[in-house]
Amino acid sequence: xxxxxxxxxxxxxxxxxxxxxxxxxxxxxxxxxxxxxxxxxxxxxxxxxxxxxxxxxxxxxxxxxxxxxxxxxxxxxxxxxxxxxxxxxxxxxxxxxxxxxxxxxxxxxxxxxxxxxxxxxxxxxxxxxxxxxxxxxxxxxxxxxxxxxxxxxxxxxxxxxxxxxxxxxxxxxxxxxxxxxxxxxxxxxxxxxxxxxxxxxxxxxxxxxxxxxxxxxxxxxxxxxxxxxxxxxxxxxxxxxxxxxxxxxxxxxxx
Amino acid sequence: xxxxxxxxxxxxxxxxxxxxxxxxxxxxxxxxxxxxxxxxxxxxxxxxxxxxxxxxxxxxxxxxxxxxxxxxxxxxxxxxxxxxxxxxxxxxxxxxxxxxxxxxxxxxxxxxxxxxxxxxxxxxxxxxxxxxxxxxxxxxxxxxxxxxxxxxxxxxxxxxxxxxxxxxxxxxxxxxxxxxxxxxxxxxxxxxxxxxxxxxxxxxxxxxxxxxxxxxxxxxxxxxxxxxxxxxxxxxxxxxxxxxxxxxxxxxxxxxxxxxxxxxxxxxxxxxxxxxxxxxxxxxxxxxxxxxxxxxxxxxxxxxxxxxxxxxxxxxxxxxxxxxxxxxxxxxxxxxxxxxxx
Numbered sequence: 001x002x003x004x005x006x007x008x009x010x011x012x013x014x015x016x017x018x019x020x021x022x023x024x025x026x027x028x029x030x031x032x033x034x035x036x037x038x039x040x041x042x043x044x045x046x047x048x049x050x051x052x053x054x055x056x057x058x059x060x061x062x063x064x065x066x067x068x069x070x071x072x073x074x075x076x077x078x079x080x081x082x083x084x085x086x087x088x089x090x091x092x093x094x095x096x097x098x099x100x101x102x103x104x105x106x107x108x109x110x111x112x113x114x115x116x117x118x119x120x121x122x123x124x125x126x127x128x129x130x131x132x133x134x135x136x137x138x139x140x141x142x143x144x145x146x147x148x149x150x151x152x153x154x155x156x157x158x159x160x161x162x163x164x165x166x167x168x169x170x171x172x173x174x175x176x177x178x179x180x181x182x183x184x185x186x187x188x189x190x191x192x193x194x195x196x197x198x199x200x201x202x203x204x205x206x207x208x209x210x211x212x213x214x215x216x217x218x219x220x221x222x223x224x225x226x227x228x229x230x231x232x233x234x235x236x237x238x239x240x241x242x243x244x245x246x247x248x249x250x251x252x253x254x255x
Numbered sequence: 256x257x258x259x260x261x262x263x264x265x266x267x268x269x270x271x272x273x274x275x276x277x278x279x280x281x282x283x284x285x286x287x288x289x290x291x292x293x294x295x296x297x298x299x300x301x302x303x304x305x306x307x308x309x310x311x312x313x314x315x316x317x318x319x320x321x322x323x324x325x326x327x328x329x330x331x332x333x334x335x336x337x338x339x340x341x342x343x344x345x346x347x348x349x350x351x352x353x354x355x356x357x358x359x360x361x362x363x364x365x366x367x368x369x370x371x372x373x374x375x376x377x378x379x380x381x382x383x384x385x386x387x388x389x390x391x392x393x394x395x396x397x398x399x400x401x402x403x404x405x406x407x408x409x410x411x412x413x414x415x416x417x418x419x420x421x422x423x424x425x426x427x428x429x430x431x432x433x434x435x436x437x438x439x440x441x442x443x444x445x446x447x448x449x450x451x452x453x454x455x456x457x458x459x460x461x462x463x464x465x466x467x468x469x470x471x472x473x474x475x476x477x478x479x480x481x482x483x484x485x486x487x488x489x490x491x492x493x494x495x496x497x498x499x500x501x502x503x504x505x506x507x508x509x510x511x512x513x514x515x516x517x518x519x520x521x522x523x524x525x526x527x528x529x530x531x532x533x534x535x536x537x538x539x540x541x542x543x544x545x546x547x548x549x550x551x552x553x554x555x556x557x558x559x560x561x562x563x564x565x566x567x568x569x570x571x572x573x574x575x576x577x578x579x580x581x582x583x584x585x586x587x588x589x590x591x592x593x594x595x596x597x
Contacts, residue, residue: 154338160307161340161398163327165354165405171328175353179344 125208
């Protein structure tokens with residue numbers, strides 16, 4: 001029974017991706033179950049298209065920058081929430097946990113459009129603003145991952161032990177808490193990278209012409225040939241994997 | 256360096272638990288065990304010394320210096336936790352050297368010191384291992400080495416053996432005691448295991464509901480408990496209510512026994528305490544304090560058998576032990592009966 005459900009679900013999940021890969025190598029694909037002819041020229045076309053190349057770099061830059069910002073913000077935030085929640089301030093931690101579900105990204109996007117389209121702050125369309133929006137939209141996911149791990153590891157005991165051995169609060173955080181959270185920081189950043197790469201709503205509202213992210217440009221591909229659209233989507237898939245890989249390996253090296 | 260508790264009280268907010276006016280002293284190099292049922296406040300006492308809880312009234316002084324204003328990390332107190340609390344991301348050696356690194360000792364020096372301590376606890380070959388590769392008993396030895404490495408002004412042991420198998424516990428108990436003596440560490444041991452307390456401590460403090468009931472050597476605590484609660488908590492016993500009927504005589508309702516009444520007036524209500532090892536099986540007729548009855552439930556424990564002996568009219572059976580249960584009578588020598596005031 002369980003195996004049957006897993007199989008059906010697996011097919012449901014993988015079939016579209018498999019079809020995309022198949023389609024990206026198909027010569028033509030209209031009103032048939034599978035495309036006809038074998039070609040690599042959709043990828044060549046994609047490579048030759050400067051707007052896609054630019055979007056590729058832009059997406060990767062935004063994702064990695066968002067990862068870096070989230071990593072710096074989420075650790076102290078999760079740590080503070082963990083200690084605050086233990087002292088009974090559970091509300092703050094609940095707000096952070098519920099935020100990404102309760103507030104749609106589009107709300108944030110509209111807010112930014114209004115605030116940053118003024119003479120005082122004319123930053124709409126700039127890369128820093130795009131990065132900031134991605135960082136804020138993905139931050140709760142990373143914070144939640146860390147928070148779950150903090151509770152699970154029971155770091156309080158380890159911190160107490162470190163304190164009796166002479167560690168100040170800062171030394172406990174850097175010497176005990178941070179290294180213990182390395183694994184969950186890693187997996188959390190993979191999630192942040194994937195979310196940022198796939199993010200469409202915010203990017204569509206906030207990006208300028210020069211820094212459009214890949215999903216925004218990708219949308220246009222679907223107005224053209226199917227094979228080209230498939231190839232462009234497969235690249236997005238690869239891009240998400242690449243960003244996840246880069247962010248996690250960078251962290252592994254730094255610690 | 257002596258550790259002094261002077262009228263220490265502590266209240267957990269919104270709870271009646273805490274400590275009430277606790278005073279005692281742990282002498283230089285002495286090991287004092289604090290025992291008591293859960294919720295008695297024994298762990299609170301330890302946390303206050305370490306500085307992990309603050310806000311008590313009264314005075315806790317180490318080496319004559321009140322520690323109230325000193326934060327945890329400046330107290331220089333070694334603590335061993337029930338859950339070991341070893342740092343999982345550090346090797347065995349780095350765990351032991353952690354406190355030394357914080358004190359800015361050069362790497363070579365702290366490595367040597369860590370080695371030396373691992374040698375002492377018999378884990379020199381494990382220096383480079385990860386914590387997860389060690390058994391519970393080994394982990395607790397690393398925790399002990401880590402606490403001793405900083406040359407602590409006092410050592411706190413919080414239920415150090417209760418997470419371990421019985422087979423490891425006895426051995427480690429002796430090892431901890433030997434190390435504590437060797438380092439001359441002023442030590443406070445908190446445990447719910449009274450046998451552990453009696454076996455390891457120079458003196459034992461019994462806490463209940465946040466109050467200190469008695470503080471004495473293990474022998475005195477067992478043989479001369481000051482009150483009923485202490486007798487009930489320390490060791491096995493039979494406790495029976497009675498009344499002094501005449502000097503040297505106690506009436507239990509179902510029998511009158513000879514017992515040292517120690518100046519108590521006739522008519523005074525008392526509890527009579529008898530330890531199981533003092534119950535004589537099948538004494539000759541005419542033996543003082545002879546009681547007839549029959550043996551009840553028996554527990555074979557290897558070297559001895561512990562059994563209940565029921566005497567007609569008694570509110571509860573006598574707890575006794577020996578090679579075999581008594582057949583028809585028991586006796587308790589008057590000098591082995593202890594009376595406790597109600």
